[in-house]
Amino acid sequence: MSSRFDLVTVGGGLGASALAISMAKRGARVLVLEKELQFRDRVRGETLAPWGVAEARELGIAELLLKTCANRILWMDMGFGLRDIIGTTPQKEAGFTYFHPEMQETLLCEAEQAGAEVRRGVTVVGVEPGVHSAAVIARGAQDQRIPARLVVAADGRGSVARKWAGFTAQKTPHPFHFAGVLLTGVSAPEDVMTYLFNPDFALVVGIVPLTKQRWRAYLGYCTENGLLLEGHEKLGTFLAESKKIAPSVAEAYADVESVGPLATFEGTESWVDHPYRDSVVLIGDAAGTSDPTFGQGMSITLRDVRVLRDALLSHSDWDQAGHHFARQHDVYFQTTRKVCGWLRLLFEDPSAEADALRERAMPQIAEDMTRVPDHLLSGPDLPADETVRERLFGS
Numbered sequence: 001m002s003s004r005f006d007l008v009t010v011g012g013g014l015g016a017s018a019l020a021i022s023m024a025k026r027g028a029r030v031l032v033l034e035k036e037l038q039f040r041d042r043v044r045g046e047t048l049a050p051w052g053v054a055e056a057r058e059l060g061i062a063e064l065l066l067k068t069c070a071n072r073i074l075w076m077d078m079g080f081g082l083r084d085i086i087g088t089t090p091q092k093e094a095g096f097t098y099f100h101p102e103m104q105e106t107l108l109c110e111a112e113q114a115g116a117e118v119r120r121g122v123t124v125v126g127v128e129p130g131v132h133s134a135a136v137i138a139r140g141a142q143d144q145r146i147p148a149r150l151v152v153a154a155d156g157r158g159s160v161a162r163k164w165a166g167f168t169a170q171k172t173p174h175p176f177h178f179a180g181v182l183l184t185g186v187s188a189p190e191d192v193m194t195y196l197f198n199p200d201f202a203l204v205v206g207i208v209p210l211t212k213q214r215w216r217a218y219l220g221y222c223t224e225n226g227l228l229l230e231g232h233e234k235l236g237t238f239l240a241e242s243k244k245i246a247p248s249v250a251e252a253y254a255d256v257e258s259v260g261p262l263a264t265f266e267g268t269e270s271w272v273d274h275p276y277r278d279s280v281v282l283i284g285d286a287a288g289t290s291d292p293t294f295g296q297g298m299s300i301t302l303r304d305v306r307v308l309r310d311a312l313l314s315h316s317d318w319d320q321a322g323h324h325f326a327r328q329h330d331v332y333f334q335t336t337r338k339v340c341g342w343l344r345l346l347f348e349d350p351s352a353e354a355d356a357l358r359e360r361a362m363p364q365i366a367e368d369m370t371r372v373p374d375h376l377l378s379g380p381d382l383p384a385d386e387t388v389r390e391r392l393f394g395s
């Protein structure tokens with residue numbers, strides 16, 4: 001007996017809803033299961049890099065985001081003067097920023113408009129892989145088993161669905177935390193995103209203008225300093241630590257108020273090699289959670305959606321499509337991870353070994369900024385070989 005659904009998604013975040021929109025518009029029968037009745041501020045990604053905006057455009061959701069919730073970011077400040085984002089990226093795109101819950105509401109509504117069935121307040125409690133179809137178990141008064149031609153696990157950075165489906169996650173721990181809070185009253189322009197790194201303090205500060213006079217403030221810091229920036233009572237410490245990085249940050253934060261929770265996350269990356277098996281595919285953070293410091297997660301998620309969509313549309317055998325997606329995912333996820341590792345070492349790491357590296361590399365970078373690989377804005381299709389590494393480290 002054939003399943004009622006072609007695709008069932010575990011979760012209704014960015015990855016699941018973007019895929020639901022794309023596939024429902026092409027006639028697929030899609031069911032989205034999302035546990036939240038209303039999205040709230042979980043302190044998540046709110047800057048979509050230009051290469052992610054290009055993916056959003058390919059998926060037909062860029063204009064929708066702009067019309068409903070997104071702000072265009074034209075300039076980037078990394079402490080070396082303002083960079084013109086549109087003029088200096090191959091995609092010729094601005095960056096987008098948005099309040100994450102508003103983006104989620106927009107896309108989930110659009111998925112429904114496109115013909116997907118969306119059930120909210122439904123928690124998936126199991127996934128059953130299978131050779132020709134898989135199934136999810138949805139929690140209710142009586143648990144319901146829902147079969148589908150393909151189950152898409154898009155349940156985010158703490159994905160349990162991947163465990164139920166029998167995948168094993170790899171991890172690279174490193175000693176950094178990344179905290180974020182929503183602020184008003186920030187004194188900074190609305191079309192400039194600021195990311196400042198200072199390895200002397202092992203700190204990273206991000207100031208991201210959203211819409212409606214709100215800013216997302218991020219602080220990356222080394223776990224060795226013993227801080228855990230969680231809860232409203234730690235806001236003073238968050239601001240004081242951030243202000244250490246540069247006088248411009250002290251000015252920007254002179255008169256701010258928080259309007260959302262303060263939360264901290266591990267910078268640890270985790271991923272599944274080859275995120276497809278037995279009619280279950282992983283996308284977004286469930287397939288690979290990148291270090292949030294470098295703001296790549298949503299762009300990778302949209303790349304996942306586009307690559308998977310194209311594979312499903314071009315293969316009648318969805319098992320082959322799943323494997324095709326998984327092979328491609330491994331390449332762009334690992335390229336991003338590799339380059340982020342280089343940048344973490346050079347710009348964040350407080351060790352003596354990294355100091356020595358900076359002593360050699362930084363004067364050469366000051367003379368020629370193109371030594372810094374541009375994957376964070378321009379995407380993982382740029383080369384990331386030994387020559388690129390040697391240029392960065394000045395060897």
Ligand SMILES: Cc1cc2nc3c(=O)[nH]c(=O)nc-3n(C[C@H](O)[C@H](O)[C@H](O)COP(=O)(O)OP(=O)(O)OC[C@H]3O[C@@H](n4cnc5c(N)ncnc54)[C@H](O)[C@@H]3O)c2cc1C
Pocket residue numbers: 010011012013014015016033034035036043044045046047048049122123124125154155156157178179180265283284285286292294295296297298299301
């Ligand atoms: C502090 C921080 C800063 C970040 N900054 C950036 C940034 O600037 N730029 C960037 O590109 N990325 C950033 N990221 C990463 C970005 O937030 C993620 O990559 C992105 O949200 C992943 O989308 P997703 O759809 O895979 O998962 P999520 O957005 O996590 O969506 C998963 C959904 O699944 C639902 N769900 C989970 N379990 C179940 C279940 N069992 N049943 C039903 N529903 C379920 C959840 O409620 C949620 O709605 C940041 C992350 C963090 C933590």
